[in-house]
Amino acid sequence: MSVNAWIVVGEQPAIGDLITVARSLGGQVAAVVAGPRPVAETVAASGVDKVVWCGALGDAPAEAYAQAVADIVAADPPRVVLGGRNPGERVLLGAAAARLRAAVLTGARSVSADGAGVIVVNAVFGDIADETVAVSGPVALLLDGGSVPPAGGGSVPIEEAAATPLAMKVIETKTSGFDEVDLNAAPRVIGVGRGLKAKEDLVMIEALARATKAEIACSRPVAEGLNWMGKDRYIGSSGAHIAPQLYFAVGISGQLQHMVGVQGAETIVAINSDPNAAVFKETDYGLVGDLYQLVPAITAALK
Amino acid sequence: MKIVVAYKWTCDPEEATVRADGTVDWSRAKPGISAYDPVAMELARRLAEAAGAELIGVTVGAKGVGVAIASKAALSRGLDRVVIIEDGSLQDAGRSELAAVLAAAVRHIGDVDLVVTGDSSVDVAAKMVPTLLAGELGWPAVGEVTAVSGQAGTLRVERAIPGGTQVLEISGPAVLAASADAAVPRVPGMKDLLAAGKKPVEHLELTALDVPARSAVMTVTGRSRPDRKARKGQLLDTTDPAAAAAELVSALRGAGAL
Numbered sequence: 001m002s003v004n005a006w007i008v009v010g011e012q013p014a015i016g017d018l019i020t021v022a023r024s025l026g027g028q029v030a031a032v033v034a035g036p037r038p039v040a041e042t043v044a045a046s047g048v049d050k051v052v053w054c055g056a057l058g059d060a061p062a063e064a065y066a067q068a069v070a071d072i073v074a075a076d077p078p079r080v081v082l083g084g085r086n087p088g089e090r091v092l093l094g095a096a097a098a099r100l101r102a103a104v105l106t107g108a109r110s111v112s113a114d115g116a117g118v119i120v121v122n123a124v125f126g127d128i129a130d131e132t133v134a135v136s137g138p139v140a141l142l143l144d145g146g147s148v149p150p151a152g153g154g155s156v157p158i159e160e161a162a163a164t165p166l167a168m169k170v171i172e173t174k175t176s177g178f179d180e181v182d183l184n185a186a187p188r189v190i191g192v193g194r195g196l197k198a199k200e201d202l203v204m205i206e207a208l209a210r211a212t213k214a215e216i217a218c219s220r221p222v223a224e225g226l227n228w229m230g231k232d233r234y235i236g237s238s239g240a241h242i243a244p245q246l247y248f249a250v251g252i253s254g255q256l257q258h259m260v261g262v263q264g265a266e267t268i269v270a271i272n273s274d275p276n277a278a279v280f281k282e283t284d285y286g287l288v289g290d291l292y293q294l295v296p297a298i299t300a301a302l303k
Numbered sequence: 304m305k306i307v308v309a310y311k312w313t314c315d316p317e318e319a320t321v322r323a324d325g326t327v328d329w330s331r332a333k334p335g336i337s338a339y340d341p342v343a344m345e346l347a348r349r350l351a352e353a354a355g356a357e358l359i360g361v362t363v364g365a366k367g368v369g370v371a372i373a374s375k376a377a378l379s380r381g382l383d384r385v386v387i388i389e390d391g392s393l394q395d396a397g398r399s400e401l402a403a404v405l406a407a408a409v410r411h412i413g414d415v416d417l418v419v420t421g422d423s424s425v426d427v428a429a430k431m432v433p434t435l436l437a438g439e440l441g442w443p444a445v446g447e448v449t450a451v452s453g454q455a456g457t458l459r460v461e462r463a464i465p466g467g468t469q470v471l472e473i474s475g476p477a478v479l480a481a482s483a484d485a486a487v488p489r490v491p492g493m494k495d496l497l498a499a500g501k502k503p504v505e506h507l508e509l510t511a512l513d514v515p516a517r518s519a520v521m522t523v524t525g526r527s528r529p530d531r532k533a534r535k536g537q538l539l540d541t542t543d544p545a546a547a548a549a550e551l552v553s554a555l556r557g558a559g560a561l
Contacts, residue, residue: 061471066434067441087430087446087464094434094444097399103519104399106429123529125316125426129327130527137519140399142431166443167474171459175467188560212561224484231447231482232465238428246560256317257428267560268534269551284534284558285551289541297548302561 002026003079003113008069008096010062010088011035013042017146018082023047025080025113032072032161034065034092040158047152054163059170062088066095068163074099079118079138080111084145097140105133106142126237127260144184144241178230181215188214188246191235191262192222195251195272195291199228204295205250211302214248219258235261251291254279271295304356304455307418308347309405309436310377311337312368313426325526334367336376339421341488343481346451347419348381354454359412360385363404365394369506378499379491385502386412390509398427400517402435407512409440416455416476422447422483430480437478445471446480 005022009015009031022029030050033040040053052072054065073081073096081102083093097104107123109130117136124131183189190209196202202216209216216233223234235242237257243264250271252258259282262268270283271291280286287294318332344360351358360382362368369389377385388404396404409415418440420433430446437444449468450461458473463482491499537554541547555561 061445061469063443063445066438066444070438087462090430090446091434091437091444094402094431094436095438098402098435098438101403101515101518102399103397103517103521104431104435106427106431119524125319125327126428127529128316128319129321129325130529131325131523132525132527134522134524135519136522137517139519142429168443168445168477169472170469171472172470173464173467174469178466180466220483224482227484230466231463238423238430246555263532265532267555267558269555280536280538282531282534284537285554286536286538287541287547287551288538289544289547293544294541294548297544298551301545301548301552 003118004028005030005080005082006073006078006096007031007048008073008081008083008089008092009033009035009039009043010086010092011039012086013039013046013148014145015043015046015084016149017144018084019046019048019149020146021111021141021143022080022082025111030076030078032069034062034069034088041155042148044158045151045155046149049156050159051156052159052161054161060165060168061170063091064165064168065163066091067166068161070095070099072161072163077138079113081138081140083140083142085142086145089145090142093140093142100138100140102138102140103135104140104142108141108143111141126256127263128256176230180230181232183215183217183233183235183240183242186215186242187244188212189217189242189244190214190248190250191217191219191252192250193219193252194221196222199226202228204292208248208295208299211299212246214246217242219252237261249279249283250295252279253277254282304354305359305412305415306347306351306356307359307361307409307412307415308340308344308382309361309418309420309432310340310343311424312362312364312373313337313424315425321528323528325528334373336373337421338425339423339481339483341380342483342486343419343421344377344380344382345486345488346481349486350451353452356416358383361405361408361412363388363393363401363408365389366391374504375496375499378502379495380489383502384505386505386507388507388509388512392509397517397521398429398432399435402432403439403514403517404509404512405432405436406439407514408507409436411507411512417458418478420478420480422480433478433480440476440478442476442478443473444478444480445473447482448479449482449485451479
């Protein structure tokens, strides 16, 4: 059985994996874009069958078009609606799912369709268990969007919808000074936890990152609360899920909510002063000791 | 002005275990107010004080969410009253249904100007219920909210975006999900707990609410415990940090990780 899918797209066209999943279901793949025109153009050239664009955003955020997106999707109701794991697309997906009264799943490991409906193997409760779920009726899936899809030879026309935004507008945008990062693209990642005593000590971590050509990430309290880095750098059940070749957990205790984000890492190294830290249960190489001695020693050993 | 805080009374998966057949054992887990919900309550309390608004807690769930200790825990964090929809049929409800029940409760309360939620629930962590609730109500939704000011009908909302922050102006009612660091929640004292015992608790029957039926039925056809990647679990001798570092680097090079 083939099923039709809609993909909801916000201000970035990072939907490569959503297209792959939608295509695998065998039916029509349509996309609705609440974002700038170039995003709609990228999507139109990515191999989807249909693109509807909500028009220029002006001073409205993508979220302002949530109801318009729901209208557009509901006018040609699909069995599956897909959105990426980012704030804007969550809102678009939520509005479309509410309108369709769809089931909503957020931990899909695989998606397929058979005569009875859509079958999803879905990770639940912070990925501690998997459920196979058969859905009769529409289902909305929140997934990692993946990268920007390459142009796939030819382009479909962009239909512009007469979309009315909700009453919300952006009146100011400020930069934080934190660099944006794509942790998923990094082959090696160093995660920093509360074991680091001061923000200035990140200099020591940066030296290790240079020596290993790694990106720096963190546990949730380091980005939220301590505010030592941008929120796109925290790893965990509600943050980034990464699968690098190598992950260093430095001063991280290894709570479930953090470790589910690094389960896919090929090799995990943990440095922690507490020999009973949970992180040592899920590491390949564990170093019990003072990170202030061990991190510089590892950096030196790499030279 | 009426402000609703939607909160969840649930358990932390850190305290759950997964049996070999993939079922989750929650018997040793202790329920509480979901980790980030006190932040939402604090953020909403500050706005309620500034705007002279009433602050109403709403929670929806299966048997247990309406126990006195749960209401008291919520009320001690600055809510004026709570509305509870506790029904056994919600045991396995999906988040789409929970959001629809929340929306019905918001309509039942009436004249609500703003709904505030936590960043994500401690058990599911999907950040979808606020967006579904907004979808049900036809209201704007914004996540990662770090600050909010204004009054009924005109809200000024600051939210985190990659690389910075954005200030939004919203006319009319809205659903806002607070970022985890939007406010430092108060620690309720004895006075707050005593006051909480005297505040109104309203139990609403699910059957008294107008909740449209879902168009999709989910059937769990299989469960499994995911295979964790096998780890070497090798502890290196760190008596001499330099020697430990050399051993680690050599092992990582051997494994092709560097």
